[in-house]
Amino acid sequence: MDLIDGHPVLDFSHGEKISFNFDGKTMEGFEGEPIAMALHANGVRVYRNTPEMKRPRGFFCAIGKCSSCFMVVDGVPNVRTCVTPLKRGMKVETQNGRGRVELSCDEASRS
């Protein structure tokens, strides 16, 4: 991970180092820190591709306000990865387009 070493003012305290999966690759990150930060530390820059223009998007505001970092997390699309905590074994995927939510027949008939 590309982390800052020997900062003159700040001491960084991280949580437990854990593994997660990004597009089939195993990566390391710190539990409880936002997914987007762990990806950035692992050199990942493209988080999704837009629905119409197929433009790459990544990190932008980091405070859950801009929607640039939407990804598919454990099968759920449009997750704001900059404010969603990383968990052990999480499956994170680049989101292409709007993302799909699979509805079971049960859920579909209820809504």
Added chain:
Amino acid sequence: MRELKTDVLVVGGGPAGLSAAASAAGAGANVLIVEGDLHLGGQLVKQSHKFFGSKEEYAGTRGFEIAKILREEIANCEDRVEIMLNTTVSGYYREERVVTAMVGEEEYLRIVPKKIVIASGAQERLIPFPNNDIPGVYGAGAVQTLMNVYGVVPGKRVLMIGAGNIGLIVSYQLMQAGVEVAAILEAMPRIGGYWVHAAKVRRLGVPILLRHSIKRAIGETVVTGAEIYELDDKFNQVGETEVVECDTICLAVGLTPTNELLWQAGCRMKYIPFLCGHVPLRDKCMRTSNEDIWMAGDVSGIEEASAAMIEGRIAGLGAAKALGFNIQDEMFGEYWVRLKNLRAGEVGEKIRAGVLNATVDGWEENA
């Protein structure tokens, strides 16, 4: 759907929201703080520089240390303050006076507050240029979050856009984190931020290019450079376009209030350029035209965290007073004096004019 009830709902756990929660709880009210991020403190947590101003407003203390002080104050309010993190307010339903919120990405809940303090803060502005959407073009606040909160290296070589205080401070912080800053561009003919901040980066050899702007970001999928150019008095290009190699373009071109909830609540709004966008009209106690809603901090106009904290104290007292808690009028008076002192002098000129333009003498009851 889960439903929560509270005396005072505080939307946003930054400097303004925490101060509002502390003063409302101190007066005896039960408070619920709803914060979208994973921690309290808002943007204070990434401010590694020491604050200016007066001692009362934590001058000489680093931003993240001020966040700690506020968090401790909240912790001392014990069971009168409840905190929900990673929870984003998504709507206000005027007829029912119900606020909806989302916990994480999955659970929705209803909150029924008696009074609300909206301290939702601000968001980064974006300037238009081709390719400004590709990865590597980051807001200045986002770069601070990456490097100062989570210790992640944001890039190898950064081009900073904007020589206001944020652009200057973040440039210095990038160098503290071991990142090279290629240059700071500023479209205006002079540096917008304080002289001391500019002097610090100049001493380290970073060029501040006045009358310069970005023409486009270069890169197929991620930023590999930027085209920059010089401007004349009418903001037209003079001379040749130059290429700067960089993997990150950091935008420090200002903030704008996160005001959607106030619009939705039907609060009377006004476009005030000195306050950086549409802001709610307010009385001296920070109450909006909606009799149940107060505001504090950047959502009421972009200003420093020191002012946000005082506004928070005022708004919290205002909400508590409206609930019938015993609040002496002198308590407001003390905060008004502190705000006035903060906004004194040449630096506060625009804020003073903006606030004056946004302030009403009082609201007609039941309006």
